[in-house]
Amino acid sequence: MAANTQTQAIKESSMLKQKEMIAANYDALTSTAESGRKVASTFVPGNLNELIMCFDMLNNLPEINAINNGMRKKSGAMIMDAEKRGHSEDVCTYVKADLGMMSKGNVAPNGKPMPAPDLLMLSYTGCFTFMKWFELLRHEYGCETVMLQVPYEGDGQITRNMRDYVVKQLKDVVIPAFERVSGVKFDIDRLREYLKQSAAAEDDLVWVLESAKHVRSPIDAYFGGVYYIGPIFTAFRGTQDAVDYYRILRGEIEQRIAAGQGPITPEGDMPEEKFRLVVEGPPNWTSFRDFWKMFYEEGAVVVASTYTKVGGVYDQGFRHDPEHPLESLADYCLGCYTNRNLPQRVDLLSQYVDEYKADGVLINSIKSCNSFSAGQLLMMREIENRSGKPAAFIETDLVDPRYFSAANVKNRLESYFQMIEQRRKSPAAA
Amino acid sequence: MATADIIHRCEELYEDLDFTAVRNWKDAEPGRKVIGYMPVYVPRELIHAAGMLPLGVLGGGDQLEVIHGDAYYQSYICRIPRSTVELAITKRLDFVDGMLFPSICDVIRNLSGMWKLMNPDVYVRYFDVPQNYSDEIGGEYYRNELEELKSGLENLAGTTISDDALRASIDVYNQNRDLVNDVYRLRAETPWKAPSAEVYLLMRAGMVLTVEEHSAMLRDYLDATLQEDRPQRDNCRVVVNGSFCEQPPLNLIKSIEMAGCYIVDDDYMLVTRWLQEPVPTDGDPLLNLARAFLHHSADTAARYCSCDAEVGQFLLDSVTRTGAEGVIFAAPSFCDPALLERPMLVDRMAEHDIPSISFKYAENSGQMQPIREQAGTFADSIKLWS
Ligand code: SF4
Ligand code: SF4
Numbered sequence: 001m002a003a004n005t006q007t008q009a010i011k012e013s014s015m016l017k018q019k020e021m022i023a024a025n026y027d028a029l030t031s032t033a034e035s036g037r038k039v040a041s042t043f044v045p046g047n048l049n050e051l052i053m054c055f056d057m058l059n060n061l062p063e064i065n066a067i068n069n070g071m072r073k074k075s076g077a078m079i080m081d082a083e084k085r086g087h088s089e090d091v092c093t094y095v096k097a098d099l100g101m102m103s104k105g106n107v108a109p110n111g112k113p114m115p116a117p118d119l120l121m122l123s124y125t126g127c128f129t130f131m132k133w134f135e136l137l138r139h140e141y142g143c144e145t146v147m148l149q150v151p152y153e154g155d156g157q158i159t160r161n162m163r164d165y166v167v168k169q170l171k172d173v174v175i176p177a178f179e180r181v182s183g184v185k186f187d188i189d190r191l192r193e194y195l196k197q198s199a200a201a202e203d204d205l206v207w208v209l210e211s212a213k214h215v216r217s218p219i220d221a222y223f224g225g226v227y228y229i230g231p232i233f234t235a236f237r238g239t240q241d242a243v244d245y246y247r248i249l250r251g252e253i254e255q256r257i258a259a260g261q262g263p264i265t266p267e268g269d270m271p272e273e274k275f276r277l278v279v280e281g282p283p284n285w286t287s288f289r290d291f292w293k294m295f296y297e298e299g300a301v302v303v304a305s306t307y308t309k310v311g312g313v314y315d316q317g318f319r320h321d322p323e324h325p326l327e328s329l330a331d332y333c334l335g336c337y338t339n340r341n342l343p344q345r346v347d348l349l350s351q352y353v354d355e356y357k358a359d360g361v362l363i364n365s366i367k368s369c370n371s372f373s374a375g376q377l378l379m380m381r382e383i384e385n386r387s388g389k390p391a392a393f394i395e396t397d398l399v400d401p402r403y404f405s406a407a408n409v410k411n412r413l414e415s416y417f418q419m420i421e422q423r424r425k426s427p428a429a430a
Numbered sequence: 431m432a433t434a435d436i437i438h439r440c441e442e443l444y445e446d447l448d449f450t451a452v453r454n455w456k457d458a459e460p461g462r463k464v465i466g467y468m469p470v471y472v473p474r475e476l477i478h479a480a481g482m483l484p485l486g487v488l489g490g491g492d493q494l495e496v497i498h499g500d501a502y503y504q505s506y507i508c509r510i511p512r513s514t515v516e517l518a519i520t521k522r523l524d525f526v527d528g529m530l531f532p533s534i535c536d537v538i539r540n541l542s543g544m545w546k547l548m549n550p551d552v553y554v555r556y557f558d559v560p561q562n563y564s565d566e567i568g569g570e571y572y573r574n575e576l577e578e579l580k581s582g583l584e585n586l587a588g589t590t591i592s593d594d595a596l597r598a599s600i601d602v603y604n605q606n607r608d609l610v611n612d613v614y615r616l617r618a619e620t621p622w623k624a625p626s627a628e629v630y631l632l633m634r635a636g637m638v639l640t641v642e643e644h645s646a647m648l649r650d651y652l653d654a655t656l657q658e659d660r661p662q663r664d665n666c667r668v669v670v671n672g673s674f675c676e677q678p679p680l681n682l683i684k685s686i687e688m689a690g691c692y693i694v695d696d697d698y699m700l701v702t703r704w705l706q707e708p709v710p711t712d713g714d715p716l717l718n719l720a721r722a723f724l725h726h727s728a729d730t731a732a733r734y735c736s737c738d739a740e741v742g743q744f745l746l747d748s749v750t751r752t753g754a755e756g757v758i759f760a761a762p763s764f765c766d767p768a769l770l771e772r773p774m775l776v777d778r779m780a781e782h783d784i785p786s787i788s789f790k791y792a793e794n795s796g797q798m799q800p801i802r803e804q805a806g807t808f809a810d811s812i813k814l815w816s
Binding site for chain 1: 501502503504506507511531533534535536537539540541542543544546547548555556557558560561562564566567568570571574575578731732734735736737738741763764765766767769770771772773774776777790
């Protein structure tokens with residue numbers, strides 16, 4: 001009981017810490033008129049937060065705004081609004097949620113309006129939609145846009161040509177644009193300091209994610225995982241706050257392991273671990289809680305996920321490196337999950353099934369996202385063949401509530417769990 | 431030769447989903463190799479210089495029954511990858527020694543990885559192109575990418591590609607582009623003499639024939655049109671935009687024309703005229719190809735426009751050059767690049783009082799009536815207001 005109370009208190013402290021960080025960031029974003037600070041809008045995968053901070057600028061991430069609006073059930077109306085104004089029903093709903101948010105006054109979660117960006121930092125990593133998304137925003141805001149093209153790992157590796165190309169763009173295009181917009185001169189030593197902090201936080205994040213290798217996992221690496229990756233994927237990588245957050249979080253998880261506890265869910269500690277899953281694909285945000293519940297009610301824990309690697313595949317060894325600042329930013333962008341080719345993604349998922357002693361792979365295929373989704377059916381068959389474990393496929397969307405059918409998803413999951421149980425009982429599984 | 435004979439041959443090539451002409455070319459001499467490529471652009475000169483045949487793979491159209499391909503793709507993904515997978519699974523592409531997947535969208539990008547998984551013995555390359563258009567940055571990156579492609583092709587061919595061979599291939603493709611442009615010009619000036627379905631089939635033939643054969647065919651066609659008189663209709667003139675990847679059914683192109691619109695420009699098979707200027711045939715050939723790509727490329731939604739004023743400029747120029755009276759935005763369902771860009775293009779056209787309509791299609795769309803009606807109403811409104 002005492003241990004429980006203590007864990008509860010520590011749990012709250014990491015959550016509270018993150019909450020405070022997010023609130024302070026929104027306050028900073030919505031008070032630029034008074035502070036005079038400049039804002040760069042940019043995307044999560046391959047974001048250059050450390051670099052943005054070198055220019056005293058704030059980082060605003062439209063995907064995160066869309067997720068917020070999705071979780072607060074506001075995105076549906078925004079998407080429909082964008083569709084009414086001529087945006088196709090077929091394209092990524094993050095884009096439409098963002099454009100719809102703009103036309104509804106661009107209100108941040110703190111109720112105040114977001115500032116217009118001073119710079120659109122188009123970090124073009126792992127998704128073509130990004131490019132058109134920022135062309136659309138530029139069309140609306142008329143502000144400066146700077147493009148960082150990150151070549152795709154078509155052959156499953158980062159070549160010298162790719163890295164040189166990214167570094168050259170950073171030096172000759174991106175940094176000069178930031179200097180121009182911010183009026184702050186680039187200082188590479190400042191960047192090194194931030195990168196040092198990034199690496200420290202990344203070490204602890206990896207520790208947290210890998211704690212799921214324990215059989216009784218102390219974390220859920222998908223639903224819980226999206227909270228854990230929050231700071232490192234967004235405006236906090238490189239800050240002391242992020243270092244502190246991950247240190248606190250790691251302490252909490254250490255305690256959970258010591259106490260033999262499973263993951264925390266919105267309804268408290270998960271009593272039993274019946275199924276261990278690896279999940280591929282982003283979650284649905286509009287019914288996030290209901291979706292999660294379908295797992296924890298059945299005793300299903302996600303022990304590894306690829307969504308938690310879209311902003312960096314740190315568990316495969318990458319760390320931001322203060323000794324090679326620009327090269328390491330390049331490697332970071334080039335190595336993000338959706339910038340990896342399909343064979344690499346199959347390898348990673350198969351490796352997870354093995355290393356995390358999972359019962360199988362579940363693919364949540366997102367209607368919006370061709371970057372993730374195109375090819376997932378083949379990936380599923382490949383992983384099944386390699387791992388010998390059953391896989392399942394469900395279809396939802398990110399922030400468009402029209403594409404989340406709770407009954408269908410629940411049915412699919414229940415049959416999947418039954419299938420896993422049957423396999424366990426079959427003599428071949430012994 | 432009459433245009434009808436030429437077009438008849440093109441139709442045969444178009445309908446032949448076993449690619450017999452390409453198989454015959456390959457079988458004619460031992461050691462010949464074929465490199466498939468998907469839309470929108472690859473430097474075919476390099477393939478040609480390696481002594482290989484570039485084969486444009488544009489999906490299965492409305493003739494192919496997709497049975498296996500649907501098991502590879504969710505319902506919300508466009509048709510071309512699934513019918514292309516179908517072509518592979520049904521062994522219609524079993525003679526292809528290499529496949530190039532240009533960077534056009536995430537679907538084609540991911541298909542490159544699927545191809546690797548499904549055909550481990552085939553040379554597969556995702557062909558990335560620069561979105562930075564400065565010589566020192568995007569240019570250098572692209573030249574190195576071309577170098578890598580060149581050495582990949584050399585390994586496959588078991589030979590080296592000399593600079594002279596590449597210059598000669600550039601020359602052959604320059605001639606082909608000239609002829610393609612002549613056909614497009616002829617149609618823009620006198621669309622009744624070169625109906626769009628014919629122009630389309632002629633360009634499709636260029637996806638499977640050797641470039642030399644294709645050029646000869648284009649010459650014959652241009653000559654033949656001079657000998658023939660065809661009735662002029664009271665059609666309005668439109669540019670079709672958004673069809674740069676998955677192809678519309680031929681019937682759709684015919685329907686637009688039958689509904690009262692002469693198509694005077696389009697973005698079908700842009701590879702045939704992606705490079706808008708002749709590529710120099712002296713000096714460093716890879717550098718020349720890189721520079722041509724950077725500075726004289728056509729435009730599609732798959733390219734980044736570095737400033738807002740550039741968005742839609744290529745289309746606007748096309749409208750002006752061809753004297754078009756309107757634009758038909760015809761994009762494949764679920765085509766991210768085309769559909770994301772469309773609102774900006776619609777705005778740009780509206781700024782210049784150019785009327786436009788929009789619809790979506792799939793390569794196997796069967797129902798043409800709604801499209802005919804929409805295009806017909808569009809044609810009527812243009813005639814009424816112009
Ligand atoms: S397509 Fe996918 S990766 Fe791209 S912006 Fe949309 S959700 Fe993000
Ligand atoms: S039709 Fe559009 S989305 Fe589909 S593969 Fe082609 S470019 Fe990509």
